[in-house]
Amino acid sequence: MHIDTARFASDCPRHSARRARAFAVACTLVIAAAGARAAPAPIPVNDKTFACITQLTPVRGFYVGNLLGKLGDTLKVARSASGGVYPPGSVVQLVPTEVMVKQPAGFNPATRDWEFFELDVSKDGSKIRKRGFVEVVNRFGGNCFACHVKARPEWDFVCETGHGCDPIPLTDQMIGALQRTDPRCPGAERVSAADAQALKDLAALQAKKPAPPAAAR
């Protein structure tokens, strides 16, 4: 049976003023149910949620964690050769400043419940610069969702390489250098010559890019 709870709930004040008390009670229940279905409680995320990337758990080239203490469930999907649906609380990172966090099922069907974050990081910690769902654009003018939605469904928005996303122009050496020089990690100031060169190459690559449109900044 299908009941349009949202529509029924919006009629409630009108009916309940005139009709039996039982109807009012039913309305209260339906409003509660409609509310619960429309928006499961979010997993709270703030600046303090994030820390040194390399203290998360490495999986191939990226890192994972779980904010609800269910790291094993997250690892099971991340390590699976056939993909799967990441459980709520999953945290996924490739570079220090960009994070995906899995909110509870039904939270945002368009992004399959992933919330996207762009951070500013320093030795003092993390500051959330942007967060949200389909609308989040990173500092280079790229929309997280637009790229990640291209991952084939079994990979649940995780791109890696070969999952169907357009590639990003970062080499493995550049990605590794960004991870190893995350300023939130102890010892990050000791930079190897190879990493220093990779970061220089990355800066040159970014300087070549046209400036993003003003609206995306």
Ligand code: HEC
């Ligand atoms: C231009 C397309 C593009 C944009 C824009 C983009 N990503 Fe990605 N992202 C990728 C690709 C491709 C990879 C995999 C790269 C690799 O493994 O070499 C990736 C990797 C990641 C990963 C590691 C897991 C994975 O999917 O492999 C996370 C987490 C992530 N991106 C988050 C974000 C967030 C958050 C934003 C926005 C603030 C963002 N990305 C913007 C394409 C993009």
